[in-house]
Amino acid sequence: MPYRAEYIWIDGQKPTAKLRSKTKVIPTGEEPPLWGFDGSSTEQAPGVESDCVLRPVFIRPDPIRGGDDVLVLCEVLTVDMEPHPSNHRAACVAAYERYEDQEPWLGLEQEYTFYKDGRPHGWPIGGYPAPQGGYYCGVGADEIWGRDVVEDHTVACIEAGLMISGTNAEVMIGQWEFQIGPLDPVTVGDHLWMARWLLYRIAENYDISAHLNPKPVEGDWNGAGMHTNFSTAAMRESYEPIIAACEALGEKAQEHIKGYGAGIERRLTGLHETAPWTEYSYGVSNRGASVRIPWQTAREQKGYIEDRRPNANADPYIVATLMTETICSALENR
Numbered sequence: 001m002p003y004r005a006e007y008i009w010i011d012g013q014k015p016t017a018k019l020r021s022k023t024k025v026i027p028t029g030e031e032p033p034l035w036g037f038d039g040s041s042t043e044q045a046p047g048v049e050s051d052c053v054l055r056p057v058f059i060r061p062d063p064i065r066g067g068d069d070v071l072v073l074c075e076v077l078t079v080d081m082e083p084h085p086s087n088h089r090a091a092c093v094a095a096y097e098r099y100e101d102q103e104p105w106l107g108l109e110q111e112y113t114f115y116k117d118g119r120p121h122g123w124p125i126g127g128y129p130a131p132q133g134g135y136y137c138g139v140g141a142d143e144i145w146g147r148d149v150v151e152d153h154t155v156a157c158i159e160a161g162l163m164i165s166g167t168n169a170e171v172m173i174g175q176w177e178f179q180i181g182p183l184d185p186v187t188v189g190d191h192l193w194m195a196r197w198l199l200y201r202i203a204e205n206y207d208i209s210a211h212l213n214p215k216p217v218e219g220d221w222n223g224a225g226m227h228t229n230f231s232t233a234a235m236r237e238s239y240e241p242i243i244a245a246c247e248a249l250g251e252k253a254q255e256h257i258k259g260y261g262a263g264i265e266r267r268l269t270g271l272h273e274t275a276p277w278t279e280y281s282y283g284v285s286n287r288g289a290s291v292r293i294p295w296q297t298a299r300e301q302k303g304y305i306e307d308r309r310p311n312a313n314a315d316p317y318i319v320a321t322l323m324t325e326t327i328c329s330a331l332e333n334r
């Protein structure tokens with residue numbers, strides 16, 4: 001029997017790209033081939049020359065359809081088979097190849113917010129919920145909205161063979177997090193983009209939509225980030241490279257901010273467990289610093305660092321490219 005392949009790709013929308021997908025029915029025994037789409041509908045091409053190419057880069061069993069069906073994450077190429085300008089995976093592959101010998105690993109904490117009926121899930125009509133404080137890792141119908149979706153999503157990620165490492169309810173009402181990794185810079189992005197697609201798709205079943213808006217509600221409500229944990233083999237062995245990595249990130253702070261997701265100025269205000277986007281800082285256990293050295297890393301004098309700046313809506317390929325280039329080039333030249 002033929003099987004179904006869901007081709008998933010990242011579009012060209014600005015300032016934040018969006019996921020798209022469509023289904024191909026493939027004869028038994030054949031691999032998912034190159035495919036195409038109309039780039040004029042995804043802000044990836046003008047109408048007159050609208051063809052773009054989908055090249056499969058990461059194929060997993062489809063946990064929703066089951067059977068022989070698969071999910072096929074693709075990169076977008078032009079018809080000349082060059083990476084499309086919206087394709088940030090290609091640069092990530094190049095950065096990883098350059099520094100593969102340092103064995104960079106990333107772990108991503110993807111925060112997101114559920115919406116139902118046009119407002120954050122759990123937000124009452126025409127008023128305000130109880131102030132945040134009880135929702136983080138909470139339990140009970142007065143504090144938790146959307147847990148069924150979270151549970152289904154976690155199982156789906158595991159069944160698809162994605163390296164999901166945990167989930168938790170977040171500080172703002174209707175807000176959650178899942179973690180992916182640690183994995184190499186390219187693979188962590190592949191797993192995260194596929195996990196994002198599964199989240200949107202599974203939430204559909206509940207008439208709920210998941211959003212990566214970095215600051216869903218203005219005022220005294222936490223934003224949504226994508227804390228990025230990073231290490232190299234040297235950092236996993238001793239402390240000096242940990243400090244060198246924190247210093248290196250400080251040298252390129254504004255360049256990194258530009259690649260860490262649209263609307264970052266609204267989220268990194270200096271309040272709600274963030275450092276202001278205009279200032280760079282690092283510190284042990286400090287959740288008000290740009291970069292945190294976890295206490296276990298300080299105690300064991302080796303481990304990893306957490307860049308707390310990336311937004312929930314950041315592209316993991318761009319974040320991974322920046323961190324790998326900045327940190328690995330600094331460690332290489334010592």
Ligand code: ADP
Pocket residue numbers: 105106107108109165166179180181182227229230231236303304306
């Ligand atoms: P937090 O305390 O900031 O909420 P989490 O437990 O949510 O931390 O996430 C920690 C992340 O760090 C996980 O994604 C995990 O995969 C990642 N991680 C663990 N060890 C390493 C390492 N050596 N290098 C990079 N990432 C790592």
Ligand code: MN
Pocket residue numbers: 109177
């Ligand atoms: Mn976390």
Ligand code: MN
Pocket residue numbers: 109111170177
């Ligand atoms: Mn979190």
Ligand code: MN
Pocket residue numbers: 109227306
């Ligand atoms: Mn964190």
